[in-house]
Structure formats: C-alpha cells, structure tokens
Amino acid sequence: MTRIAAAAILAASLVLAVAADAQQAPxxxxxxxxxxxxxxxxxxxxxxxxxxxxxxxxxxQRDRTMRQGLREPQHSLKGCVECHASRDTGSVLGKEGFCSSCHEYTAVKIDCFQCHTPLRQAPAAARRP
Ligand code: HEC
Ligand code: HEC
Ligand code: HEC
Structure with a gap:
C-alpha cells in the first residue's frame, strides 16, 4: 500500500472514531x-x-505585532471583542461572557484582559460626553 493511501485510510478512520465518540458522549x-x-x-x-x-x-498574532511591527486586523484581539461582546454587558467577560464562560468551563485562565479591554468600543458618536 502506498503511504498516501495508508494516510487516507487512517484519516478516514479517525473521522469515524470522532463521530462515534460524539454519539456516545455521556x-x-x-x-x-x-x-x-x-x-x-x-x-x-x-x-x-x-x-x-x-x-x-x-x-x-501578538508575537508578530509586538516583535515585527505587523498588524493584521483580521486576527486582532479587538476584532474578537467587537464581534463577541455581549449585547447586554458590552463585554466578553462576566458570567455569560463569550470568552470567560467557555474558559471557566474548560478551566483556562488568561491574563489578556488585564491590559486589553474586554469591552466593545461604542461608536465614536455615543462616546462623546
Ligand atoms: C502587560 C499588558 C498586556 C498583556 C497582559 C497582554 N497584552 Fe496584548 N498587547 C499589549 C500591548 C501594549 C500591545 C501593543 C499595543 C496595541 O496593539 O494595543 C498588545 C498587542 C496585542 C495584539 C496585537 C494588537 C491587536 O489588538 O490585535 C494582540 C493580538 C494581543 N496583544 C493579544 C494578547 C493576548 C491574546 C493576551 C493574553 C494571552 C495579551 N495580549 C496580553 C499589552 C498586553
Ligand atoms: C466578524 C465577526 C467576528 C470576529 C471578528 C470574530 N468572530 Fe468568532 N465567531 C463569529 C461568528 C458569527 C461565529 C459563529 C460561526 C459559526 O457558528 O459558524 C464565531 C465563532 C467563534 C468560536 C466558536 C464558538 C463555538 O461555537 O464553540 C470561537 C471560539 C470564536 N469565534 C473566537 C473568536 C476569536 C478568538 C476571535 C478573534 C481572533 C474571533 N472569534 C473573531 C464572529 C466573529
Ligand atoms: C468554545 C470554548 C472557548 C471560547 C468561546 C473561547 N475560548 Fe479561549 N480557550 C479555550 C480552550 C479550551 C483553551 C485552552 C486550549 C489549550 O490549552 O490548548 C483556550 C485558550 C485560550 C488562550 C491561550 C491561553 C494560554 O495562555 O495558553 C487564549 C489567549 C484565549 N483562549 C483567548 C480567547 C478569547 C480572547 C476568547 C473570546 C474572544 C476565547 N478565548 C473564547 C476555549 C475557548
């Protein structure tokens, strides 16, 4: 058997194993x-x-921006927040926050929001005093 064929079979059986797992998940x-x-x-x-x-x-993205001065807004943290902040709180953190509720569930801790804002930025007009 060629290596490619073997790899294809392995990949297919992995997909099946994952599908079976999902079905039997308690x-x-x-x-x-x-x-x-x-x-x-x-x-x-x-x-x-x-x-x-x-x-x-x-x-x-952080490494690239900080070390090489590159900025690709596509994967910026600000971009994540703009789309994923809650409509109610304006934030990705908090009890039902998009980032925090999943991290809590999976026991992940991140320090990112000690420096970066977890809040969606209001449109410029709304921010004026
Ligand atoms: C000690 C403060 C600090 C912490 C903690 C921190 N950052 Fe940053 N981060 C910065 C600064 C300063 C910049 C560069 C200025 C900027 O782009 O706002 C930056 C830039 C970035 C950028 C590129 C700019 C952007 O908005 O995309 C990303 C992505 C990023 N950080 C992600 C993270 C992630 C993910 C974490 C957590 C794992 C994190 N940062 C934790 C201070 C911090
Ligand atoms: C333009 C708006 C937008 C931006 C920017 C964005 N997302 Fe998303 N994100 C979405 C939408 C819409 C979905 C749901 C897509 C789907 O279900 O097919 C999603 C899904 C996700 C999911 C999967 C959630 C699940 O179903 O389990 C994760 C994780 C995620 N985004 C994280 C991020 C992170 C991290 C960033 C920043 C790097 C980011 N997103 C930037 C709109 C966005
Ligand atoms: C669907 C669940 C889910 C969502 C939603 C989610 N995360 Fe995560 N995140 C995880 C898991 C699981 C890990 C740990 C993965 C690992 O350790 O390999 C993780 C790890 C991270 C890490 C790396 C932590 C480290 O120091 O290694 C960062 C940074 C991060 N998430 C940022 C975000 C941001 C920002 C959002 C919201 C825009 C977000 N995540 C939303 C599940 C999620």
Missing amino acids: PARVAAPVIKIEKGEACVAPADEMRRNHMKMLLH
Whole structure:
C-alpha cells in the first residue's frame, strides 16, 4: 500500500472514531458554556477551527505585532471583542461572557484582559460626553 493511501485510510478512520465518540458522549454534568453569537455572519475562520486554534492565532498574532511591527486586523484581539461582546454587558467577560464562560468551563485562565479591554468600543458618536 502506498503511504498516501495508508494516510487516507487512517484519516478516514479517525473521522469515524470522532463521530462515534460524539454519539456516545455521556450527558454533560457541568453547565455548558454560554456560546451566544452576537454579531457578524462568520468568524475569522470556521467555528470548528476557532474552537481548536483561536489561542494559537491570538498568541501568534501578538508575537508578530509586538516583535515585527505587523498588524493584521483580521486576527486582532479587538476584532474578537467587537464581534463577541455581549449585547447586554458590552463585554466578553462576566458570567455569560463569550470568552470567560467557555474558559471557566474548560478551566483556562488568561491574563489578556488585564491590559486589553474586554469591552466593545461604542461608536465614536455615543462616546462623546
Ligand atoms: C502587560 C499588558 C498586556 C498583556 C497582559 C497582554 N497584552 Fe496584548 N498587547 C499589549 C500591548 C501594549 C500591545 C501593543 C499595543 C496595541 O496593539 O494595543 C498588545 C498587542 C496585542 C495584539 C496585537 C494588537 C491587536 O489588538 O490585535 C494582540 C493580538 C494581543 N496583544 C493579544 C494578547 C493576548 C491574546 C493576551 C493574553 C494571552 C495579551 N495580549 C496580553 C499589552 C498586553
Ligand atoms: C466578524 C465577526 C467576528 C470576529 C471578528 C470574530 N468572530 Fe468568532 N465567531 C463569529 C461568528 C458569527 C461565529 C459563529 C460561526 C459559526 O457558528 O459558524 C464565531 C465563532 C467563534 C468560536 C466558536 C464558538 C463555538 O461555537 O464553540 C470561537 C471560539 C470564536 N469565534 C473566537 C473568536 C476569536 C478568538 C476571535 C478573534 C481572533 C474571533 N472569534 C473573531 C464572529 C466573529
Ligand atoms: C468554545 C470554548 C472557548 C471560547 C468561546 C473561547 N475560548 Fe479561549 N480557550 C479555550 C480552550 C479550551 C483553551 C485552552 C486550549 C489549550 O490549552 O490548548 C483556550 C485558550 C485560550 C488562550 C491561550 C491561553 C494560554 O495562555 O495558553 C487564549 C489567549 C484565549 N483562549 C483567548 C480567547 C478569547 C480572547 C476568547 C473570546 C474572544 C476565547 N478565548 C473564547 C476555549 C475557548
């Protein structure tokens, strides 16, 4: 068998294994995270990829911006906040916050919002005193 064919078979059986797993998953015991999509038609990448890779995107983006002076607004943290902040609180943090509720569920801690704002920026007109 060629290596490519073997790889294809392996990939196919992995997909099946994952599908079978999902079907047999026991009911969740912990409250599921709140994933409310507040804005936008699509994310910067497919949801599935975002679930797995958003941390790499953001950390990578930070390295590139800080060290090489590059700025690709597509994966900016500000962009995430603009789309994912709650309509009620204007924030991605808090009990039902998009970032925080999933991180709480998965026991992830991030320090990003000690420096970056978790709040969606109001339109310029609304911000004037
Ligand atoms: C000690 C303060 C501090 C912390 C903590 C911090 N940042 Fe930043 N970050 C900055 C500063 C300063 C800049 C450069 C100025 C700017 O772009 O606003 C920056 C820039 C960025 C950028 C590029 C600009 C943008 O908006 O996309 C990203 C992405 C980013 N940070 C992500 C993160 C992530 C993810 C975390 C948490 C893992 C994090 N930062 C934690 C201070 C911080
Ligand atoms: C233009 C608006 C927009 C931007 C910018 C955006 N998102 Fe999204 N995001 C969405 C939408 C809409 C979905 C739902 C997509 C779907 O279900 O197919 C989504 C889905 C996701 C998901 C999957 C949620 C789930 O269903 O489990 C994650 C994680 C995510 N985004 C994180 C991020 C991060 C991190 C950033 C910044 C790097 C970001 N998003 C930037 C609109 C956006
Ligand atoms: C669907 C669940 C989910 C959502 C929604 C989500 N995250 Fe995450 N995030 C995770 C998981 C799980 C990890 C840990 C992954 C790992 O350790 O490999 C993580 C890790 C991270 C990390 C890396 C932490 C580190 O130091 O390694 C950053 C940065 C991050 N998320 C930012 C965000 C931001 C910003 C948002 C909101 C725009 C967000 N995440 C929304 C599940 C989520």
